[in-house]
Amino acid sequence: MLSSSPQSKPRIHGFQDQCTPSVRVNSPKNTAMEQAGKSRRGDRDMISSLPDCLIHLIMSFLTAQQAVRTCVLSKRWKHLWTTLPFLDFDVLKFECDGESEGGDPQSIKLEKFRDFVSMTLLLREASDVHTFRLFCFGISPLPKCHMFVRSWIAYALKHNVQVFKFDYDCDHHLLLLPSSLPLGFFNCASLVDASITYIFPLLNIINVINLPCLRRLYLEDIYLDQDVVDKLLCGCPVLELLHLKDCDREYSTINSQNLKYLVVEDRDSYLETEREMELINTPNLLSFRYTTNIKSFGPKMFLKVPSLTSAYVCINDMSWEGSKSCFKGKSNILIGLSNVQNLKLSGSMLKDLLEKELSNCPEFSNLKDLSVDELCLSCHFNLLASFLNRCPYLEKLSLKDAVYCKSQMHGIQELLKIAPFNGKRLTTVEFKFYKREKSFPQVVKYLQDITENSRAQINMTSISFRY
Numbered sequence: 001m002l003s004s005s006p007q008s009k010p011r012i013h014g015f016q017d018q019c020t021p022s023v024r025v026n027s028p029k030n031t032a033m034e035q036a037g038k039s040r041r042g043d044r045d046m047i048s049s050l051p052d053c054l055i056h057l058i059m060s061f062l063t064a065q066q067a068v069r070t071c072v073l074s075k076r077w078k079h080l081w082t083t084l085p086f087l088d089f090d091v092l093k094f095e096c097d098g099e100s101e102g103g104d105p106q107s108i109k110l111e112k113f114r115d116f117v118s119m120t121l122l123l124r125e126a127s128d129v130h131t132f133r134l135f136c137f138g139i140s141p142l143p144k145c146h147m148f149v150r151s152w153i154a155y156a157l158k159h160n161v162q163v164f165k166f167d168y169d170c171d172h173h174l175l176l177l178p179s180s181l182p183l184g185f186f187n188c189a190s191l192v193d194a195s196i197t198y199i200f201p202l203l204n205i206i207n208v209i210n211l212p213c214l215r216r217l218y219l220e221d222i223y224l225d226q227d228v229v230d231k232l233l234c235g236c237p238v239l240e241l242l243h244l245k246d247c248d249r250e251y252s253t254i255n256s257q258n259l260k261y262l263v264v265e266d267r268d269s270y271l272e273t274e275r276e277m278e279l280i281n282t283p284n285l286l287s288f289r290y291t292t293n294i295k296s297f298g299p300k301m302f303l304k305v306p307s308l309t310s311a312y313v314c315i316n317d318m319s320w321e322g323s324k325s326c327f328k329g330k331s332n333i334l335i336g337l338s339n340v341q342n343l344k345l346s347g348s349m350l351k352d353l354l355e356k357e358l359s360n361c362p363e364f365s366n367l368k369d370l371s372v373d374e375l376c377l378s379c380h381f382n383l384l385a386s387f388l389n390r391c392p393y394l395e396k397l398s399l400k401d402a403v404y405c406k407s408q409m410h411g412i413q414e415l416l417k418i419a420p421f422n423g424k425r426l427t428t429v430e431f432k433f434y435k436r437e438k439s440f441p442q443v444v445k446y447l448q449d450i451t452e453n454s455r456a457q458i459n460m461t462s463i464s465f466r467y
Contacts, residue, residue, distance in 0.1 A: 060086035209235030303336025314346035331357035347375030
């Protein structure tokens with residue numbers, strides 16, 4: 001058990017070697033640290049004269065190891081780190097002074113990192129922790145690593161942590177071990193912001209989640225089924241922002257009366273075995289971002305988001321050519337977004353949806369700002385024009401990473417005969433295209449000719465080709 005009372009702070013041999021520079025304070029090699037810590041007017045140390053709260057704010061930009069090292073600057077700084085409310089333990093930024101004798105250097109570094117975290121928490125004063133960041137990627141091979149990680153997190157919980165960021169890898173052969181998060185984490189009354197990246201094999205055994213102050217939650221690479229999602233949303237009554245990235249999705253519904261910002265990203269998944277999103281019922285949602293790859297035809301996704309003002313949707317159809325399209329019957333995605341003011345769509349999604357569901361596309365009467373990524377204008381300008389004609393109050397159009405096939409130079413003229421473009425309120429058109437594209441001036445000319453608003457401003461920006 002970690003103790004923080006002054007009487008229990010023994011002198012730990014070797015701790016100073018891990019957390020302080022290997023050179024003397026008055027060494028010329030250490031002048032950079034001295035200059036960073038002192039701003040002198042005559043003989044007065046201006047930074048050291050600041051109150052502890054301001055110095056702690058400055059130290060919040062340092063890792064825990066760097067913060068501990070400030071103890072050598074002066075007597076004023078000797079114990080400041082022991083009450084620092086911002087603790088950042090990052091194994092990738094951890095430095096080992098001196099050369100290790102024998103053994104694997106990486107294993108020795110991990111062991112020193114483990115000892116440093118434990119000793120730092122042991123020697124720290126019993127003051128609250130505002131922010132606790134623990135990035136211990138690669139530490140799982142160490143003996144009893146789960147026990148150490150659990151004790152570190154328990155320390156943060158005991159000291160009323162408000163912002164918690166945890167990134168921890170777990171080897172597959174360790175998946176049967178208990179979760180490294182103590183169960184008390186899910187009943188932390190002080191937690192406001194949590195970010196967790198880790199595969200939780202036993203997350204579904206949690207019976208009660210009670211996080212009364214949690215407002216922002218980021219989860220990555222975590223197994224989530226419908227029961228866990230329901231418990232999270234019910235147990236976080238003031239949750240406003242939920243970000244789910246590359247989670248093993250065994251849920252299909254998100255119901256919340258309080259969510260204002262929702263992000264669901266599944267770029268590493270192709271939904272072969274996972275469930276597809278069916279319902280998002282969030283009446284107070286203001287912003288929605290959804291990116292995924294789908295490979296099989298599934299149920300329709302219904303959006304009940306009457307307050308939504310901004311949305312980004314990118315759904316890539318990964319079905320085999322000639323198979324049943326994943327987008328058939330899913331124009332209701334656009335129906336659910338028809339009240340937004342700002343909308344960003346992927347070109348592939350817009351093309352596939354409108355090619356198959358154009359007749360069901362709603363009118364976007366509130367839309368003022370539209371952005372479309374990676375659309376071939378020479379082949380699909382008619383689809384874009386058809387969509388724009390359903391946006392009568394559109395003021396700004398952004399086309400990013402657009403492409404143009406030289407073999408179909410006549411494309412836009414012919415396609416416009418099929419779907420004439422009418423932009424009465426359009427004032428700004430932005431093009432971002434690859435430098436290798438030489439035909440976009442003609443695209444601009446077509447837009448100028450067909451745009452009824454003569455004051456429309458068309459901006460072009462070339463970007464380097466990305467491999």
